[in-house]
Amino acid sequence: MIFVDYAGSVFPFVAHSPWHGVRLADFVTPFFLFIAGISLSLVYKKTSNKLRATQQAVLRALELFLLGILLQGGYFHGVNSLSFGIDVEKIRWSGILQRIAVGYVVAAVCEIWLSNTPRNAGHVGVFFRNYFLHWIVLVSLSGIYLGLLYGLYVPxxxxxxxxxNLSDFYKNSTYIIKKVTCGVRGDLGPACNSAGMIDRYVLGIEHLYKKSAYRNLKVCQNTDGGGFSDNLPSWCQAPFDPEGILGSFMTAVTCILGLQYGHILVQLEVIP
Incomplete structure (x- = not known):
């Protein structure tokens, strides 16, 4: 990801896609989540104490979540920054490590509590029946995700x-209010999608990521020079968190899919 952050401006195909489409960097997190799911099938291949295993999984996820807040919450500033510490009113609660923690703990709980025995049955039908509840969770999470994504009304x-304003740099900062017109349902654009609305209501707009990738869209580029102008859409400057609440549903789904692939690897290992 360091390569993506620093080389993305030189090689656009490496950087994250501004909105629609997919680029090289967009494959990193899904594959990582898939591999995390595979690892869970190996770690919990034999679980004698389910309660103890659950405590360990929750503790690992909590540590990863707190580490994400520490690294991406706003504690660290650039070398040229004049401010230090953290403003709790603007701390970023979501991030890539927090999303991985959510997917990890959901998949771990599925593996620990929702796997039937025997696990090494050679028949294909028995194999899928052992993990039938996993697929119910997967389909349920996908259904909730799609229902919220397309069903919620965004005002x-x-x-x-x-x-x-440089004159106010050392004084009290001045702010202007920008309005985004929506009034739609099921919109998948940057301005009026339900994922952003959920994050604004639950997390608070001040706690969202301030430099979203959709700022690199052509419609948000100022042809007169750097910075933003009044001619650009107002939402180009709006905060949006790519690792928000709604996306965490599909994070868990990806981990559970990796978990099922791990079951196949374990099954091939035990079948002579």
Whole structure:
């Protein structure tokens, strides 16, 4: 990801896609989550104490979640920053490590509590029946995700933008309010999708990622020079978290899919 962050401006095909489409960097997290699911099938291949195993899984996920807040919550600033510490009113609660933690703990609980025995049955029908509850969880999470994504009504909303005024740099910052017109349902664009609305209501708009990738869309590029102008869509400056709440549903789904592939590997290992 260091290569993506620093080489993405030189090689656009390496960087994250601004919105629609997929690029090289967009494959990293899904494959990592899939591999994490595979590892769970190996770690919990034999679980004698389910309660103890659950405690360990929750503890690992909690440690990863807290590490994500520490690294991506705003504690560390650039070398040229004039401010230090953290503003709890603007701390970023979500991030890639937090998302991995959510997917990990959901898949781990499925493996520990929802796997039937015997696990080494050679018949294909018996094999899938052992993990039938896993597929119920997977389909349920996918259904909830699609229902919220396409079913929620997104009203108009607004956000504050710090005004670029050098005279106020050392004084109280001034802000301007920008409004985004929506009033739609099932929109998949950057401005009016339900994923962003859920994060704004639950996490708070001040706790979302301030430099979203959709700022690199052509519609958000200022042809007159750097920075933003009033001619650009207002949502180009709006915060949006790519690792938000709704996306965590599919994170868990990806981990569970990897878990099922891990079951196949374990099955091939035990079949003579």
């Amino acid at each position: 108009d909303w607004q956000f504050e933008v710090q005004q670029a």
